[in-house]
Amino acid sequence: MGTHFANIHIQTDQLEEVLKALQEVNPYRDQEIMGHSSKNIYVVGEYKKGWISVLNDFFAWGEVSSFAEELSSSLPFPVLAIGYFDDDVFEMNIFVNGSESTAQIWCSDGVREDYGLEDKEADISILAELVGREYIDALNQLLSITDCEQAVHALQRIIQIPLWLRSDWLDTITDQELAQKYIQYHFTSN
DSSP: OOOOEEEEEEEEEEEHHHHHHHHHHTTTTOBTTTBBBBBGGGEEEEEEEEEEEOOOOTOOOTTTHHHHHHHTTOOOOOOEEEEEETTTTEEEEHHHHHEEEEEEOOOHHHHHHHHTTOOOOOHHHHHHHHHHGGHHHHHHHHHHOHHHHHHHHHHHHTTOOOSSGGGGGEEEEEEGHHHEEEEEOOOOOO
């Protein structure tokens, strides 16, 4: 079995707005799942100014994008969802105002067929608007990559925030500077 992770990144520095939106759209706030409420725990951080990252133990490829889409309907900022599954699939979705703006799925044709995945190819103009026109060449290179792991690393270099990250990995990260940028928030019903 390979690596699995999923996370969300919001292009803003408005932490309070993000926290309020997370509280509003958290689908588990009134539930305890399997005897605990860890789905209500979000790890939020601003690694790079202008990008707030959201992690949760239960984010997974195939599910994180629906949460990001809903979250984007409560925020006036672009929301980037990242999902990586078993070294076979890397999916990137960008949502604005509750709708998918663009997306890309990196995987082999065999994996695409086995999982019944759409052939999503990102709109370079939307990506350039998100990260800056100076990254057009790097974005074109990113979209031409076929290997999932290489695509994650390329996107990470472009936006300069950690993508290879899960909330349950923060306890084992040796880079204390990275770990200290993330704070745990527990959302429950009022």
